[in-house]
Amino acid sequence: MTEGLLFPGRSFAAFLFDMDGTVLTSIASAERVWSRWAARHGLDVAAFLPTIHGVRTVETIARLGLPGVDPQAEADAIMQAEMVDVADVDPIAGAARFLASLPPECWAIVTSAPRKLAECRLAAAGLPLPPLMIAAEDVAHGKPAPDCFRLAADTLGVSADACLVFEDAPAGIAAAEAADAAVVVITATHTKVVESRHPARANYENLAVLFEPDGRLTLMSVA
Numbered sequence: 001m002t003e004g005l006l007f008p009g010r011s012f013a014a015f016l017f018d019m020d021g022t023v024l025t026s027i028a029s030a031e032r033v034w035s036r037w038a039a040r041h042g043l044d045v046a047a048f049l050p051t052i053h054g055v056r057t058v059e060t061i062a063r064l065g066l067p068g069v070d071p072q073a074e075a076d077a078i079m080q081a082e083m084v085d086v087a088d089v090d091p092i093a094g095a096a097r098f099l100a101s102l103p104p105e106c107w108a109i110v111t112s113a114p115r116k117l118a119e120c121r122l123a124a125a126g127l128p129l130p131p132l133m134i135a136a137e138d139v140a141h142g143k144p145a146p147d148c149f150r151l152a153a154d155t156l157g158v159s160a161d162a163c164l165v166f167e168d169a170p171a172g173i174a175a176a177e178a179a180d181a182a183v184v185v186i187t188a189t190h191t192k193v194v195e196s197r198h199p200a201r202a203n204y205e206n207l208a209v210l211f212e213p214d215g216r217l218t219l220m221s222v223a
Contacts, residue, residue, distance in 0.1 A: 013216055021188070
């Protein structure tokens with residue numbers, strides 16, 4: 001039956017997952033750290049906070065063009081603060097079960113977070129380290145550039161257009177689209193509607209994987 005398939009007639013060589021907002025939520029932690037940083041630099045905190053999600057810290061800081069600010073040094077300091085503040089980092093509902101159902105050679109996490117911070121947040125959320133992680137330092141250009149998803153696909157030995165990307169943020173969705181990957185939008189942490197042409201699900205509780213005879217993956221919505 002096709003009514004339970006999110007992409008009828010299509011299967012995938014691999015699933016690629018963003019981390020923050022997609023398999024876990026770290027919004028409260030990140031926004032506490034960034035709020036203090038923004039206030040110290042005289043920024044409008046409320047206006048600034050929505051710009052931090054889904055992109056690399058160093059690029060967020062660099063595009064501000066603040067005089068006398070070293071983006072890499074500030075990014076390193078923010079990372080250290082975020083690694084300390086993980087008390088309320090939690091998994092997205094159903095994520096642990098869903099990830100555990102996947103063969104290790106068929107999935108990866110592709111995050112804008114530095115590797116050390118990503119590993120810290122996954123541990124805080126009670127999620128295992130993935131078989132493959134592409135982190136901020138692995139690419140020259142972060143999301144919305146497609147480099148990270150292309151690198152993940154290449155490392156898994158598949159093409160990016162054969163992958164399904166799970167994302168939550170506009171920058172990540174744009175990166176997946178630029179890589180010619182299919183996209184599912186996870187909306188668990190959304191406070192407003194993100195306009196997108198892609199299927200959306202609140203979490204993983206009603207998602208399952210059908211394994212095709214050739215080893216490819218089909219995403220199903222289950223009751």
